[in-house]
Amino acid sequence: MTIADAALAAPTEGRARPASRSRALGRLVPALGLGLFLTFQMLPIYWITRMSFMTPRTIMSRSDFLPVAPTLDNYRVILGDPTWYMSYVNSLTYVLINMAISLAVSLPAAYAFSRYRFLGDKHVFFWLFTNRMAPAAVFLLPFFQLYSAVGLFDTPWAVALAHTLFVVPLAVWILEGFMSGVPREIDETAYIDGYSMPRFFLTVFLPLIRSGIGVTAFFCFMFSWIELLLARTLTSVDARPIVVTMTRTASASGLDWGLLAAAGVLTILPGVAVIWFVRNYIAKGFALGRV
C-alpha cells in the first residue's frame, strides 16, 4: 500500500503546495511508483522472452539475467511448421469472427438500450449480464454437444459463437455508455432532415462513436484471444488454436521450454498491436456509461 499512500499524498503539478521541496517530492513519488509497477509488469515478460532465445538445456541449467548462448532456433521451428503457425491463423480467425459478430449484434442493441424504453428493457440488460457470470467450466459439455449437433464442432465458428456468450454483454455495456454520450438532438435532427434510421445509424451515428467501437473491439479481441477452456473443448485438429497447440505440446514430448516460450512470445505480439491501435481511445468515454 505504500505506492497508493504515496501517490495520494503527492501533489501533482499545478496543484502543488507552495514548498518547492514537497513539490519535487510530489512529482518524484508517483513517477517512482509507476516505474516500480511497470518493472513488476515487464520482468516476467522479459524472462519468457529471454527463455525463447535459449535451448531447453541452458534454460534448465542457467539462471543468468541475460540469455545464455542465444539462438533463433525456437522461432525457426514455429515459423517452419504448419501445425504451429496455422494455429495462430486459427486463433486469429475465430477472434476476428467473434469481433465481427459481437459488434454486429451489440451495436443495434446498445442503441436500443441507450435511446428507448421498452417492455422488459432493464430485465433484458440484466439477463445479458448474467451470462458474463456463468463459469465457462459449467458449459463445457453442453457446448460440446450443442456445437456437435449443429455440425460446427472443430470450426472457428463454434469457438467464435461460444465466446460471444461472455463478450457480448460487455460489448453492449461499453457501447451503450459511448452512445449515451451522444446527445439525442443529433438523432432527432437527422430524422427531421429525412434520414432513415439505418442510413442515419451507419453514416452519421457510427462515425460519431468510432472511439467506442475501437474500445469495444479491443475488449472483444482480448477476452476471446486469452480464453482456453472453450477453445480447447470445441476444436480438435482442423481448427486447433495456438493456446491448445501449446498445451498439447507440453503433454506429448516432455516440456520443451524454449519452444513454448517462443510460442508464448508470439501470442503476445498481436495483443500489443491491438493495444497500439486503441491507445488513444481507451481513456475516452468509458466513464459516461450507465452502471
Next chain:
Amino acid sequence: MLKIEDNRAWFLILPVFLLVAFNAVIPLMTVVNYSLQDIFGPGQRAFIGVEWFRETLRDPAIHAAFLRQILFSGLVLAIEIPLGVAIALTLPRGGWKASAAIVLVAIPLLIPFNVVGMIWQVYARPEIGFLGQVVNALGIPFNYTGDPLSAWVTILMMDAWHWTPLVILLAYAGLCSIPEPYYQAARIDGASRWAVFRYIELPKLNGVLTIAFLLRFMDSFMIYTEPYVVTGGGPGSSTTFLSIRLVNMAVGQFDLGPAAAFSLVYFLVILLFSYVFYTILQRAGRA
C-alpha cells in the same frame, strides 16, 4: 437522458437476444437436465430429483473449495482495486508518455491464460526463475510446488500482474473524464491532495470502479486456467478453486450429474454475490 417509450426497440435487440438465447439457454437446459438425472450410459438414465444437489451441498471438498474461493476473490479485490486506482493516479494525462504508459500497462491483459500460467510457472521457480531466485536469495524460503503459502503468493501475484491493468484502464478513463474546472475550484479553495481525491476524484470514479469491482469479482471467482497451469490445484488441494474442482468432476471423473448440480449452485452464488455488490456499490455512490 430522456428516453422514448417504444416497444419496436425490441427489433434492435432481437439479434443479441437470439444469439445469447442459443448460446446460454440451450446449454443451461442441458445442465439442468443432467442435474436431475442419473446417467449410466447412452440412453440409460433415471430421474432422481434433487439428490445431486443434496450431495453437492454436503460435499466437504466443495465446502473447502468454496471458502478458498472466497478468500482468493477477497484478496484479489483488496489488492487490485486500490493498486489499480493508485497507479491510474500516477499515469501522465495526455501526450506520448500517456500513450506509452498505457500500452505498457495493458500488455499483460492480452496474454492468453495458459501463457500467463506458463510465464509465472517458470518465473517463480526457485532454480530457474527470476522471482524464485531473488526471493530465496533474500533468505525467504519460497517454493510454490511444496509450500501452500508460496503457491498462494505466486497465484495472487500472477493475478495482480494480469488483471490490475484492467482496473488501471477503467480508473484512468474515469479520471480523464473529470473536467479541469473541478481541479481549479479545488485549488482556489486550497484543498489538499487527499481532499481532491476524496471529494472530487473518488465520487467520479464510482461508476467505473463498480464495473471494475464486478468484473474482477466474477472473473476471479471463475478462475481456472492460470492457477491450474501453475500449481494444478496443489500442493495437496491448497489451490483447488471452484472451477478446478468442477472440471475435475465433470471431465476427470465424468460425474455429470453432481457436476451439473454443482454448476448451477456455483452460477447462482456468483449471481447472488454480484447482485449484492452491485446494490451496495450503487448505494455508496449515491450517498
